[in-house]
Amino acid sequence: MNISVLGSGGWGTALSLLLLENGHKVRLWSAFPEEEERLRSSGENPLLSGVPLSKDLEITSDITEISDSAVVVFAAPSFAVRQTAKKAAPHLAPDAVLVSVSKGIEKGSMLRLSQVIAQETGEGHPMVALSGPSHAEEVGRGVPTGCVAASVDRKAAEFVQDVFMCPRFRVYASPDIVGVELGAALKNVIALCSGVCDGMNCGDNTKAMLMTRGLAEIARLGAAMGGRRETFAGLAGVGDLIVTCTSMHSRNRRAGILIGQGVEPAEAVRRIGAVVEGYFAAEVAKSLSERYNVEMPISLGAYRVLYQGSRPETVLQELMTRSRKHEIEDSWT
Numbered sequence: 001m002n003i004s005v006l007g008s009g010g011w012g013t014a015l016s017l018l019l020l021e022n023g024h025k026v027r028l029w030s031a032f033p034e035e036e037e038r039l040r041s042s043g044e045n046p047l048l049s050g051v052p053l054s055k056d057l058e059i060t061s062d063i064t065e066i067s068d069s070a071v072v073v074f075a076a077p078s079f080a081v082r083q084t085a086k087k088a089a090p091h092l093a094p095d096a097v098l099v100s101v102s103k104g105i106e107k108g109s110m111l112r113l114s115q116v117i118a119q120e121t122g123e124g125h126p127m128v129a130l131s132g133p134s135h136a137e138e139v140g141r142g143v144p145t146g147c148v149a150a151s152v153d154r155k156a157a158e159f160v161q162d163v164f165m166c167p168r169f170r171v172y173a174s175p176d177i178v179g180v181e182l183g184a185a186l187k188n189v190i191a192l193c194s195g196v197c198d199g200m201n202c203g204d205n206t207k208a209m210l211m212t213r214g215l216a217e218i219a220r221l222g223a224a225m226g227g228r229r230e231t232f233a234g235l236a237g238v239g240d241l242i243v244t245c246t247s248m249h250s251r252n253r254r255a256g257i258l259i260g261q262g263v264e265p266a267e268a269v270r271r272i273g274a275v276v277e278g279y280f281a282a283e284v285a286k287s288l289s290e291r292y293n294v295e296m297p298i299s300l301g302a303y304r305v306l307y308q309g310s311r312p313e314t315v316l317q318e319l320m321t322r323s324r325k326h327e328i329e330d331s332w333t
């Protein structure tokens with residue numbers, strides 16, 4: 001079938017190649033004609049280096065070409081999802097299935113990215129979020145990977161499962177699009193913190209504590225926002241948290257390492273040279289924790305380091321000396 005992938009970063013490119021391999025006719029759209037030209041002439045995406053672009057991959061910067069696509073995949077960084085959806089909206093086939101693979105929450109509106117896309121494209125299209133532990137660098141070179149296709153529409157979730165699934169890319173279906181999208185967006189903040197810990201030379205104990213308590217606060221907010229707790233124990237929750245907190249592919253973790261080594265946060269993000277979603281997500285996590293009255297001490301600590309000039313050492317010390325807590329809520333009731 002005809003599929004368009006909107007956003008020619010590392011992830012849009014890796015998924016385009018996977019979909020081509022699955023026998024689809026794939027068009028990769030870039031927002032920038034000069035980027036389109038560079039991809040075509042070099043035969044490689046610098047954001048996914050070492051993975052040659054197949055000759056069968058169509059590359060374009062003309063959004064009108066998406067009108068023949070049965071599936072449209074949104075793979076832009078979160079800050080560009082709304083403008084990408086706005087550009088795409090007039091050209092979508094009426095029955096096109098939309099797939100959001102970006103990981104973030106829109107600043108300001110605090111909407112999940114599938115909600116942003118639905119606002120811009122009209123509510124009529126089946127909408128699926130695809131997420132999980134899936135670094136583009138590894139999907140690009142065929143490493144076995146597992147993800148979740150989530151939608152309130154079972155038919156759409158299972159359809160997208162079939163479109164993406166192959167022996168090297170296993171996809172589970174889920175009805176919990178809220179939990180899947182929140183897990184994807186919020187783990188980026190914890191991944192950044194994990195890098196900060198590494199940059200400060202904390203040990204494995206610290207990182208294990210960070211990941212576990214980070215997941216606890218993600219799940220707490222996720223449940224308050226309507227996500228299902230089981231989702232945070234799945235691929236889009238703990239699965240993605242593990243991969244981003246431990247991998248050198250993670251842009252969030254690498255930015256965090258620089259910050260932990262003393263580099264100023266905005267400069268650390270600039271040096272990564274690709275989108276660092278956790279930088280934006282920390283701001284949204286703070287607002288959401290206030291709106292839903294959910295304690296998120298680690299994400300709040302990240303916010304203070306990233307935006308208020310707090311030192312990571314100070315924040316770590318404060319987190320370690322918070323008043324004593326029970327691990328399980330209502331432990332002895």
Ligand SMILES: NC(=O)c1ccc[n+]([C@@H]2O[C@H](COP(=O)([O-])OP(=O)(O)OC[C@H]3O[C@@H](n4cnc5c(N)ncnc54)[C@H](O)[C@@H]3O)[C@@H](O)[C@H]2O)c1
Pocket residue numbers: 007008009010011012030031035047075076077078080083084101102103104134135136137273274275277
């Ligand atoms: N890279 C991964 O391993 C990976 C895996 C899963 C999900 N994701 C998510 O996918 C999204 C994209 O990540 P990525 O790694 O491909 O990013 P990237 O940094 O590799 O991509 C940058 C690209 O974004 C596009 N872009 C920039 N500004 C744009 C605009 N205004 N309009 C449209 N496109 C614009 C450009 O094509 C640019 O090359 C993020 O939300 C990320 O969290 C990434």
Ligand SMILES: O=P(O)(O)OC[C@H](O)CO
Pocket residue numbers: 103132133134135136188191240243244249250251252253275276277
């Ligand atoms: O490079 P990161 O940290 O943005 O992680 C990318 C993906 O979310 C991994 O699943």
